[in-house]
Amino acid sequence: MMLKEETTVASGTLPVAEFRAHLRLGTGFADVGAEDAALEAYLRAALAAIEGRTAKVLLARDFMLGLAAWRGAVEQPLPVSPVSAISEIRLVDAAGVFTTVPSESYRLIADLQRPRIEALSGVLPSIPAGGTVEIRFRAGFGPSWSDLPVDLAQAAFLLAAQYYELRHEGAGEGDAMPFGVAALIERWRTVRMLGGRG
Template identity: 65%
Template sequence: MMLKEVTVVAAAALPMATFRDHLQLGSGFSDLGAEDAALEGYLRAAIAAIEGRIAKALLTRDFVLTLSDWRDGISQPLPVAPVGALHSVQLVDTEGAVVEVSTACRLVPDMGRPRLEAVAGGLPPIPRGGVVEIRFAAGFGAGWNELPADLAQAVMLLAAQYFERRHDAGAGQDAMPFGVASLIERWRTVRVLGGRA
């Protein structure tokens, strides 16, 4: 299984002004904006860390999931939520020939574990040595104001910690601060059986 992010979060979607206010950085100086690249990096790192913990995309973007085999012949869980749109499902053989099979599948939305399901019978068989590519969009929304308040606050707290410890060179870094872990706990997905039926 390989999950690839096809599109990235646009810089305009990041809450730079809100983050600057959260850090209580000064304003009115001639070099205002000189730190924006670093601040954007801290926000992106915090978003990635939180998404990794909760298996959810915060801001909407496109992904492609490549599989060499279905989990079972009837349904296939998707590794990230919430999935808003299924763009395509394509079978690719060893020669690179592509067959569109989107009509044989349907998206079953779920906040914890969305899945692809066969419309009738089973999922289309993947060619021997080939793969299936599932293209979809996932995320709470395109804008920062569409995020649940607790997740938005968790990003701000974690990004602020990255900013404050930027000169520590890793000394005393905790895996995830308690306040951030508390905010994201209800969004975590419990997985059992290693993803197998």
């Protein structure tokens, strides 16, 4: 399995000004542009860390999931949520030639914990020998910061603030999540049992 992010969060989507206010930093200094770039980097790092812990995509973007085999004959779970749309499923043979799977042959079950693709009749199409299936989809709570649940938005600010405060002390070494952040994201964590099978 390979999950690839095909689009990224635009810089204008990140609340750098609000984060600056959260940190109570001044404005109007000559190096404010460089500092804003650093603040954006801390926000991106915090988003990535929270997404990694929760399997929830915070800000909407496009992904491609590549598989050598289906997880099940009639449905395929997706590794992140919330998923809002499947844009394309295509079968790619060993020579790289692809065939698009008709959208009327499957549906998205947009479950917040276990989103999945389900065959509408029969089974999912066979993957060519030596080939793969590519599933392209859009995931995320929404395109803007205001679409995030308040606890996840607050967790991102708290974690990014820690990265900022400890920037000269090797912040990020080790994998311990601060207690306040861990408490805020706990209810969003996906419990995986049976290797993802239902």
